[in-house]
Amino acid sequence: MTSNTRVAVTGADPAGVRLARRHGEPGLSAVLVGDKEHTPHNRVLLTEVLAGRYTPEVIALTMEAPE
16 A cells, blocks of 8 residues: 555444554554444443443543554
8 A cells, every 4th residue: 555545444433443543554544434422432341431440531442553
């Protein structure tokens, strides 16, 4: 792929976020498209947020690669 290649990923779920991250590496542009009003999040840990053990920011999924 060349540096002007763009990738669009439909579905802002954990798999979509991971795919967008993978294709959004240096030299590529990726955009994540979803129909939810909220930020993509780790659904496995959602019950922990509802129980008060984690804050919503802890389970948010972002396009930035983890450190």
